[in-house]
Amino acid sequence: xxxxxxxxxxxxxxxxxxxxxxxxxxxxxxxxxxxxxxxxxxxxxxxxxxxxxxxxxxxxxxxxxxxxxxxxxxxxxxxxxxxxxxxxxxxxxxxxxxxxxxxxxxxxxxxxxxxxxxxxxxxxxxxxxxxxxxxxxxxxxxxxxxxxxxxxxxxxxxxxxxxxxxxxxxxxxxxxxxxxxxxxxxxxxxxxxxxxxxxxxxxxxxxxxxxxxxxxxxxxxxxxxxxxxx
Ligand SMILES: [Zn+2]
Numbered sequence: 001x002x003x004x005x006x007x008x009x010x011x012x013x014x015x016x017x018x019x020x021x022x023x024x025x026x027x028x029x030x031x032x033x034x035x036x037x038x039x040x041x042x043x044x045x046x047x048x049x050x051x052x053x054x055x056x057x058x059x060x061x062x063x064x065x066x067x068x069x070x071x072x073x074x075x076x077x078x079x080x081x082x083x084x085x086x087x088x089x090x091x092x093x094x095x096x097x098x099x100x101x102x103x104x105x106x107x108x109x110x111x112x113x114x115x116x117x118x119x120x121x122x123x124x125x126x127x128x129x130x131x132x133x134x135x136x137x138x139x140x141x142x143x144x145x146x147x148x149x150x151x152x153x154x155x156x157x158x159x160x161x162x163x164x165x166x167x168x169x170x171x172x173x174x175x176x177x178x179x180x181x182x183x184x185x186x187x188x189x190x191x192x193x194x195x196x197x198x199x200x201x202x203x204x205x206x207x208x209x210x211x212x213x214x215x216x217x218x219x220x221x222x223x224x225x226x227x228x229x230x
Contacts, residue, residue, distance in 0.1 A: 017082055017091065018075040029094040030075070039069040039076055041226060046108050051221060054201040059208035062190070062218045063109065066226035067099050070197050076225045080196050084132045092136030095224050100143025109220065112146045113189040118207055119155040119178065136224070137194055152186065153193075153207060154179055178210040186211070190218040198223040 014023045016031040023031055030038070043049050043065055051064030068076035083091040103109045117133035125131060134150065141148035156177045180186070193207055204221055211219050 018078055029091055034075055039074060041066055041069055051198065051226060058205050061221055063220040066198060066223045068225040070225035070227040080225060089135040092132065093139050096136045096139035096143060100140055103144055109144055109192060111190055112144060112192045114147050114149045115141045115192045115194055116149050116153050118195040118203055119153055121155060132196055133194055152180060152182055154181055178207050180210055183214050186214045186217050188216045192220045192222055195223045197225045197227055199227050200229055
């Protein structure tokens with residue numbers, strides 16, 4: 001069976017996202033060599049780490065986790081770029097399966113009730129045709145046995161695109177507002193908010209501000225990657 005799959009891939013090449021080498025049937029998304037070289041962040045303490053520190057003094061975050069270091073032109077950037085702009089939702093499945101495996105190894109996030117995605121701008125959703133977090137979030141929810149809730153936290157405004165905003169507006173994120181469509185659902189629950197890349201955490205913070213209106217909610221954050229502010 002593998003032989004035929006390998007033979008087929010000669011005619012329909014299945015290439016490594018990072019180095020363009022042909023993939024074997026046992027490989028998906030990345031060849032084994034690029035997979036071994038992925039810049040994975042070694043997080044030891046889920047309560048206090050590089051991710052949770054972004055929110056110190058701003059939002060109360062129960063636990064934080066990011067899987068990859070995202071840098072210009074590195075493999076993490078290539079993965080997320082293709083997931084976001086080239087309709088490669090299989091990358092979302094690949095990352096969610098791997099992250100799910102890591103979380104099980106450490107018994108982390110296994111008591112989460114709901115996974116909530118950072119909502120995408122309506123315009124971006126229209127342009128792209130999909131939200132890069134959907135398949136990722138659904139797969140991760142299955143892996144850690146919780147429910148994926150895509151429509152509870154919504155965006156209420158997105159008047160201008162990021163590039164048209166002034167630096168002040170971008171910095172303060174003042175055009176981005178979030179709203180909860182149902183707060184009863186989240187009362188007394190542990191919610192895992194997910195996004196692709198975290199930098200300053202401004203968008204996630206705006207989401208947290210809204211979520212924190214819910215009684216006795218516990219908020220954790222998980223992103224595919226983390227990048228340092230430049
Ligand atoms: Zn490769």
